[in-house]
Amino acid sequence: MQLHQWTLSSGVQVVFEHAPQAQITSFDLIVGSGQATEAPGQKGWTHLITSMYDRGCRQYNEEQIQKQVYTYQIDYDGIMGNHFLGLEFQVPQAYWQKALTLCKAMLIHPLFESNKLAQEVQVITQEITKLQNDPGEVLALAFFKQMFEDHPYAHHAWGDASSLLQATTENLRVFYTDALRGQWYLNIVGDHDPEALRSFLEDLFTDIVGAHTKQEHKAVLFTPTRKQMRIPSDFHKLYGALGFPLCEVAHQDRFALEWIRQYWVHALGGRLFERIREELGLVYDIDCSNSFLRDAGCMLISYAADMQAEAEIDQVLQQEIQNICQQKIPSDVYIRMQKYIRGSAQIEWDPVSNHVDYYNQAKLYQTTLDYQQELEQLLAVTREDIQTTAQKYFTQNFVDVKLVTKGESSITY
Secondary structure, three states, rough: EEEEEOOOOOOOOOEEEEEEOOOOEEEEEOOOOOHHHOOHHHHHHHHHHHOOHHHOOOOOHHHHHHHHHHHHOEEEEEEEOOOEEEEEEEEEEHHHHHHHHHHHHHHHOOOOOHHHHHHHOOOOOOHHOOOOHHHHHHHHHHHHHHHOOOOOHHHHOOOOOOHHOOOOHHHHHHHHHOOOOOEEEEEEOOOOOHHHHHHHHHHHHHOOEEEOOOOOOOOOOOOOEEEEEEEEEOOOEEEEEEEEEEOOOOOOOOHHHHHHHHHOOOOOOHHHHHHHHHOOOOOOOEEEEEEEEOOOOOEEEEEEEEEHHHHHHHHHHHHHHHHHOOOOOOHHHHHHHHHHHHHHHHHOOOOOOOHHHHHHHHHOOOOOOHHHHHHHHHHOOOOHHHHHHHHHHOOOEEEEEEEEEEEEOOEEE
8 A cells, every 4th residue: 555644834734545446536636524513502503504505605605516517527415423523525527626726615615505504405305304213323322322312322323303404604614614623634645646636635635724723622531331221212122232332443442342343243143143042033123333433432233123022132242242252262253253354344444435435433533544554454463362351341331212102011111
């Protein structure tokens, strides 16, 4: 890998991977300020902003943006997370300069015109209403509310109708002006001469004023107590989420915890999938995900099943958690998982467009840019590490939330 890192005179941090013979240039231009900076009355504003990048900016109106997108064959989208917002582009190699110029213009001076803002708010609030009919979304919102309480991690990226209706052109501009004071990052992959690229970027970003002055917020450390909830719903199945508070993103324990996640549920099955779904037939589906965030993190095991299976599912999940805490994973299973982790990671890394997202996360969360090094650290996790880590995180606090059919008893404690 031919990797270059620069900090431009404007302060923009650049990661460039030279990909010889690539026909497409992929890049993300992002600012280190996202959903986690939203105040209670600003829920969903970051998502609202990133959905309006193509609705007109100071340099180009909406029609002119779409004409360039069509002419230069640009594939683009607004992107956001808890700690970033911005734009991602893919464009044929011949038009990369045009695309970067357009991207910068869209990012730095969106207009948020009142009529278009009202249209966008209406669309998003309608989508929020639809979420109430999606059991997975309802379950996730209930789970994260219990896990993270009043922290911004607890609310859906789209926010709620009341906070969105408070967004005006004026207060959205104030919010966004402050957001743009965060650190800027450009991550780019393509077949370019490094020095020519750097020279172009220096000229392109020379006029950025007032960026990179926003202070990083202090880490918020919180750990939920044990919480169990059964929430009556209009859904006719049981939907459950069991999770544990984990470490923040740069913590060394994340490797063992990610190993456990893939062991429990991965693309080809996993221990929980094989035991609870395939062998016992207790669930329709089951999944496991890790969120390693800047302030904290959590693991989430989610499933859908018939109501009659609730007690047995609880029992089997607790058995599997106790097993990984009380005994080492069998050697043959460990070896098989090591092969799976290496193979799946290499497949995930194969499309060069995925590299840009990886560099984003690495820069934002101050982990290594070396994908192979991260993979080797994951593969270096031992059977002893797995057991010790499980004992550390899975034997104390947890959040257990279930959506149950109305008429079933509900408990909160």
